Amino acid sequence: MLRRILAGLCLGIVACAAAGxxxxxxxxxxxxxxxxxxxxxxxxxxxxxxxPTVAVQVWYHxxxxxxxxxxxxFAHLFEHLMFKATKHLKAEQFDRLTEDVGGHNNASTNxxxxxxxxxxxxxxxxxxxxxxxxxxxxxxVDAASFKSERAVVxxxxxxxxxxxxxxxxxxxxxxxxxxxHPYKRPGIGSIEELEAASLDxxxxxxxxxxxxxxxxxxxxxxxDPAELDKWVDAYFAPLQKPASAIPRVTAVEPKxxxxxxxxxxxxxxxxxxxxxxWLGPPARSxxxxxxxxxxxxxxxxDSSRLHQxxxxxxxxxxxxxxxxxxxADNGLITAFAILASGHQPAEAEQAILAEVRxxxxxxxxxxxxxxxxxxxxxxxxxxxxxxxxxxxxxxEAVLLKGDASAANSDLEALQAVSAEDVQRVVKQYVIDxxxxxxxxxxxxxxxxxxxxxxxxxxx
Amino acid sequence: xxRHPNRFTMVALSALLAAANSAHAADAASGTDALPAPxxxxxxxxxxxxxxxxxxxxxxxxxxxxxxxxVSVALYVRSGAEIDPPSLAGLTDLTAGLLxxxxxxxxxxxxxxxxxxxxxxxxxxxxxxASQVSISVTTPKLAAAIDLLADVTRNPAFAPEEIExxxxxxxxxxxxxxxxxxxxxxxxAARAVYxxxxxxxxxxxxxxxxxxxxxxxxxxxxxxxxxxxxxTLVFAGDIDLERAVQLAERSFGDWKAPATAxxxxxxxxxxxxxxxxxxxxxxxxxxxxxxxxxxxxARSSAEFYPGIVADAVLGGSYSARLSEEIRIKRxxxxxxxxxxxxxxxxxxxxxxxxxxxxxxxxxxxxLLGEFERLSxxxxxxxxxxxxxxxxxxxxxxxxxxxxxxxxxxxxxxxYGLPLDELAHYLDKVQAVxxxxxxxxxxxxxxxxxxxxIVAGDxxxxxxxxxxxxxxxxxxTIAALDLDSPTLKPAAK
Numbered sequence: 001m002l003r004r005i006l007a008g009l010c011l012g013i014v015a016c017a018a019a020g021x022x023x024x025x026x027x028x029x030x031x032x033x034x035x036x037x038x039x040x041x042x043x044x045x046x047x048x049x050x051x052p053t054v055a056v057q058v059w060y061h062x063x064x065x066x067x068x069x070x071x072x073x074f075a076h077l078f079e080h081l082m083f084k085a086t087k088h089l090k091a092e093q094f095d096r097l098t099e100d101v102g103g104h105n106n107a108s109t110n111x112x113x114x115x116x117x118x119x120x121x122x123x124x125x126x127x128x129x130x131x132x133x134x135x136x137x138x139x140x141v142d143a144a145s146f147k148s149e150r151a152v153v154x155x156x157x158x159x160x161x162x163x164x165x166x167x168x169x170x171x172x173x174x175x176x177x178x179x180x181h182p183y184k185r186p187g188i189g190s191i192e193e194l195e196a197a198s199l200d201x202x203x204x205x206x207x208x209x210x211x212x213x214x215x216x217x218x219x220x221x222x223x224d225p226a227e228l229d230k231w232v233d234a235y236f237a238p239l240q241k242p243a244s245a246i247p248r249v250t251a252v253e254p255k256x257x258x259x260x261x262x263x264x265x266x267x268x269x270x271x272x273x274x275x276x277x278w279l280g281p282p283a284r285s286x287x288x289x290x291x292x293x294x295x296x297x298x299x300x301x302d303s304s305r306l307h308q309x310x311x312x313x314x315x316x317x318x319x320x321x322x323x324x325x326x327x328a329d330n331g332l333i334t335a336f337a338i339l340a341s342g343h344q345p346a347e348a349e350q351a352i353l354a355e356v357r358x359x360x361x362x363x364x365x366x367x368x369x370x371x372x373x374x375x376x377x378x379x380x381x382x383x384x385x386x387x388x389x390x391x392x393x394x395x396e397a398v399l400l401k402g403d404a405s406a407a408n409s410d411l412e413a414l415q416a417v418s419a420e421d422v423q424r425v426v427k428q429y430v431i432d433x434x435x436x437x438x439x440x441x442x443x444x445x446x447x448x449x450x451x452x453x454x455x456x457x458x459x
Numbered sequence: 460x461x462r463h464p465n466r467f468t469m470v471a472l473s474a475l476l477a478a479a480n481s482a483h484a485a486d487a488a489s490g491t492d493a494l495p496a497p498x499x500x501x502x503x504x505x506x507x508x509x510x511x512x513x514x515x516x517x518x519x520x521x522x523x524x525x526x527x528x529x530v531s532v533a534l535y536v537r538s539g540a541e542i543d544p545p546s547l548a549g550l551t552d553l554t555a556g557l558l559x560x561x562x563x564x565x566x567x568x569x570x571x572x573x574x575x576x577x578x579x580x581x582x583x584x585x586x587x588x589a590s591q592v593s594i595s596v597t598t599p600k601l602a603a604a605i606d607l608l609a610d611v612t613r614n615p616a617f618a619p620e621e622i623e624x625x626x627x628x629x630x631x632x633x634x635x636x637x638x639x640x641x642x643x644x645x646x647x648a649a650r651a652v653y654x655x656x657x658x659x660x661x662x663x664x665x666x667x668x669x670x671x672x673x674x675x676x677x678x679x680x681x682x683x684x685x686x687x688x689x690x691t692l693v694f695a696g697d698i699d700l701e702r703a704v705q706l707a708e709r710s711f712g713d714w715k716a717p718a719t720a721x722x723x724x725x726x727x728x729x730x731x732x733x734x735x736x737x738x739x740x741x742x743x744x745x746x747x748x749x750x751x752x753x754x755x756x757a758r759s760s761a762e763f764y765p766g767i768v769a770d771a772v773l774g775g776s777y778s779a780r781l782s783e784e785i786r787i788k789r790x791x792x793x794x795x796x797x798x799x800x801x802x803x804x805x806x807x808x809x810x811x812x813x814x815x816x817x818x819x820x821x822x823x824x825x826l827l828g829e830f831e832r833l834s835x836x837x838x839x840x841x842x843x844x845x846x847x848x849x850x851x852x853x854x855x856x857x858x859x860x861x862x863x864x865x866x867x868x869x870x871x872x873x874y875g876l877p878l879d880e881l882a883h884y885l886d887k888v889q890a891v892x893x894x895x896x897x898x899x900x901x902x903x904x905x906x907x908x909x910x911x912i913v914a915g916d917x918x919x920x921x922x923x924x925x926x927x928x929x930x931x932x933x934x935t936i937a938a939l940d941l942d943s944p945t946l947k948p949a950a951k
Contacts, residue, residue: 050526051859052501076460083462088492092787095778100845101497102852104776108461119856123498130495151790155746156460159793159813162745163915165638188460222501267743270634301580302571312568315624318631341631371576378529378578378597385527386859443743 027381029408030390033225039241040213043232044394044404046220048387053103054221055388056128057117058136059395061216062209064187065111065249065329071197073189076109077153078205082116083107084145087138089131091145094118097127111183112328113399119388122222126231129219133235136215139206146199157188166338168266169273169440176262177277177332177436181253213241216398221387253279253330256434265443271318273338273440274345276352278433280333283326283400289413290421291324291333291429296372297359297422298322298335303371305359306335310351316343320352324429326400333429345439360426364419376414463777463786464794503855503885508868508878509700513707516688516716520878521703522695522868524861530601530696531861533593534612535873537691538684539585540662541727541804547672548942549664553625554677555583555590560621562614567621570611577604581611586662587727588803589873590684595861598697602706608692609710612685617677626669633666637936640748641813643739643914646941648752651737651910652807655944656729665941686716691872695865727804728754732944735910736931738924739939740917747819747915751826752809755903758801758874764887765895766808766903770799771846772838772896773829773904774810776853779846780829781810791818791825803874808903816919820927823911830904837893851885 034044067074083105084091098105103120118128161167171186178184217236219228256279281287299306299322310317317337325331335356337348383389390407397406508522536555543550559574559581560567574581579594592612596604636642646661653659660668692711694703756762767775774781774797785795795812810829814822838846857863871880913924917933925931940948 051855052503053856053859079460080462088494092778096845097494099776099778099849099852102848102855104849104852104856106462121500121852123500125498126495127497148788148790152786152793155791155814156793158745158815160460163640163748163813165635268638268741270638271631301575303568303575308568308571311628312624315627318628318635338635340627341634367576371572374578375575378595381527381529381597382595382860382862385529385861386856 027377027384027411030384030394032394032404034404037212037232037237039237039239041236041239042216042398043236044216044218044398045223045225045228046218046387046390046394047223047225048220048390049222051387052122052222053119053387054122054125054219054223055117055119055386055391056125056132057115057218057391057395058132059113059115059216059218059399060210061113061214061399063110063112063114064185065182066209066247067182067185067189068201068205070193071189071201072185072193073153073157073187074193074197074201074205075114076187076189077150077194077197078202079107079109079114079116080149080153081141081146081202082135082139084139084141084149086135086140088134094131097124097131109187111187115395117388117391119221125219125223125228129231130235132217133239136210136212136236137239139210141199141202143199146202150194150197153189154191154194157191157194160188165266165268165270166273166440169264169275169438172262172264172438173275173277173332173334176260176264176438178253179256181251181329182249183253183327183329207242209246211242211246212236212239214246216395218391218395220391249329255279256436259434260436262436262438264438264440266440267443269440269442271339271341272345272442273336274348275438275440276335276349277436277438278333278430280324280331280429282329283331284402287425287429288324288326289410290417290425292376292414293369293372293417294359294422294426295322295324296376297364297368298355300372300375305355306352309355310337310348314351316340316347316351320348326396328400345441349437356426356430360423360431364422366419369417369419369422373415373417377411380411505882505884506858506864508871508881510872510878511700511704513687513704513712515712515714516686517707517711517714518691518872519700519704519707520691520693520868520872521698521700522864522881523697523699524695524858524864525697527861528598528697529595529861530598530694530698531593531595531865532601532604532608532692532694533591533865533869534608535691535693535869536590536685537588537689537873538724539588539590540660541587541657541724542680542684543657543660544676546668546942547676548660548668549629549662550672550676550680551590552585552662552664553622553629553669553672554680555585555592556625556629557617557621557677558583558592558611558615560625561616561618562610563616564614565610570607573607577607579604581607583611587658593865601698605706605710609714613711613714615681617674617681619674622674622677626672629664630666630669633663633669636663638741640741640744640746640914643741643936643939644748644750644811644912647737647739647912647914647939647946648750648807648809648910650941650944650946651731651733651912652752652754653727653805654729654731654733656727656805657725658727658802658805659729659944661941667940667942682717683722686721687711687714688716689721691869693865693869693872695868696861724803727802729944733910733946734930734932736924736928737910737912737946738917738921738931738933739912739914740921740933740935741914742916742918744916745815746813747816747913747920748811748813749819749822749826750809750811750912751823751830751909752807752912753904753909755799755806755808756801757804757806758870759803759876760801762899763801765891765899766799766801767850768843768847768888768891769833769896769899770797770808771850772842773797773833773900775846776849778849780833781812781826784829785812785822785825789825791822795822816916819913819915819920820923823913823924824927827909827911830900830909833900834897834904837897840893843893843896847888847891851888854884
């Protein structure tokens, strides 16, 4: 029973009731309006009065790939500093404007972008718009704030990479995989390069990259459109667009010409792991949807192929994942497995490759394809419950695909993927391509703490 | 990389909260150099939760939210890891984990296939006080999802090969947990607070206990505790009570409670047997996890609202005191938080942070210093208003998703609290006074009975810790026996 319903921009989930009758459900598209100010700022508004709250997000078109030479981790360190003082705001005053009135804020640094996001009771919208414009234009970090926040970022690095059993592996994947593209540098940086950063670097980075013509403002939730326009015009329109051109990453990762293999180690590796990586297309590629469906067939849910093969039937893995990462430039397609105790990386590597080959060459049942489409749409519906969730979907579409409407059309594209599409992209990007294989094991000479299971089990 | 780790699931609301900001609004004059003042607050609407008891004793609870055609639903058995027999830590969680690994009519892969085809995933597991099976689906799939939920709850096969598979996975999960300073410190903190009580062991079992579990233990636990009069079915989303009861009747109506009485739960709070300061050595790890913890309150305590406000002031958010002192002022951690854990019979209160190994002793001192400060003077009015606003805002945001709403309502249902508590939450938070916060801290963060736990590379902090806290003891991770209230194997 396979049906696809696309009513206008509405997406259909085909639901088969027990009796066999089909119910359909539509996901309404995200209704957004966009305009561009004279200074180049892109403004996207998503009106939604479900709750008396509003999400405000500013997405800057600068990310870890833009880290200055010898300063890996800088874009992320800079993100932290955007919460320090500005001309008219004290350090941490963003928290006063959000947390102290029942809202929240956070920010994240991706390879391709840096986003700052808040959600607040909707009567605080005007204040947030004022404050976002303020820090876009007038950041004034002092030496003391810089030093203490850099120490925080170093603790973040320790927590994510050095005190987490698989942190070193995740950090190594881009480093070992990319040959040319700056995606190869770790976004979290290194203690040495963070220590080398100076307050002058901060000022220069803000001047170079934080500008209205390379930023997207997204407001979603409970607002009056006329008021929003008025406030945006009042606070953002006066900001100057710099005359200088913004430096852009132009490096293109070449197709890999051979298979490569690396071994990584850590001091506390409870179970070995393995990562296989292939070079994927940029997120805006028409193949993105087929790769998403392929990834879901392989690892979304307990009934997915890799989970069933490696975790359930063969019991060689504790967990397994397959993902085609969406990035503005060529992203990585990765398969990752943590081994079950007593098993070695090579076993998982072979089992993963066998499943991927099978996906590329043997027929895919229509019901299986329908299953993952239902699952992906249900997950999307869940994300789109909140105004903030809608804003994130639109923001990613703009930053990774260059088009806000991709947030809606991507869901349609998923529905349109055929079994042939899946097999074609798996052949092209995985089977017929070269790969990087990374084994991750315990450092020699320092055995991981043995669990006492062995003794207890003897009983 | 994000600015700070999120403690709460999600987003905001308003009402009641505008007052907190007036101090800053005063900075504002006019023109674009000045921060504008907030507008009038809009009222938050709180979903109403309703319930009905089926003739077999199963309680059906519904919290309606119609904005999206989604429903999150969970079946809770009101018994959790506290019912694990003393030598069989992990039995309740293993039992719950096996529910979807085969029933009398469906294999584990068939169940996984069915759940994924409905667009959801079955979540199974047991913490303390409850075991659960949950799923989120679109409304057209709900009836089939309830059928599946009922099948796995009522008819699990507990096939020997599935038991072995699940046991191995839990042992591997445990290996991973025991290689991370944060989870090690949490395991030890439970022993420090609850001693030999039923809340003291890891819910997921221990490396020694899991291999001891037999199929008979699992079957017996299921027969004894999985019964309609010990269960609650909670719906949150686009569904009303009438339809929910109809679905529950259809799939659970002929589920019969055994004639035997439900055993009363063992005592959660036991006798403590640990020194006040404990170091756990995990050589080579890049940070130390520092936790300071004290006995707290039960969920039903009259002090619940002062407790959550005290928690909010101490370390419930980025702007709260622990983060301010440890992260913002000193750069010692990526995140420092407090935690108020309220269970059916008892609870705990404390704070924690991960820091470079060499700063562990300094961070322990800062945690204790903040406990002392909160115990000795009430927070001032602005601070109290701001932290109440954060707490209320997080509550409002949690109601914006079906899963968040389910979590709020299920907590009331599992602990037998009135469902209209949802409607009174904001008022009750606002009613807490500064002095109640101080009194709560004095009672539940005092020096007597405080435990400090540091898990990390002890070579880098062990000596300093011993000097600062003479009554301390050091364990190696390999010799840590979480089955024992002393963390040491019982003498043979």
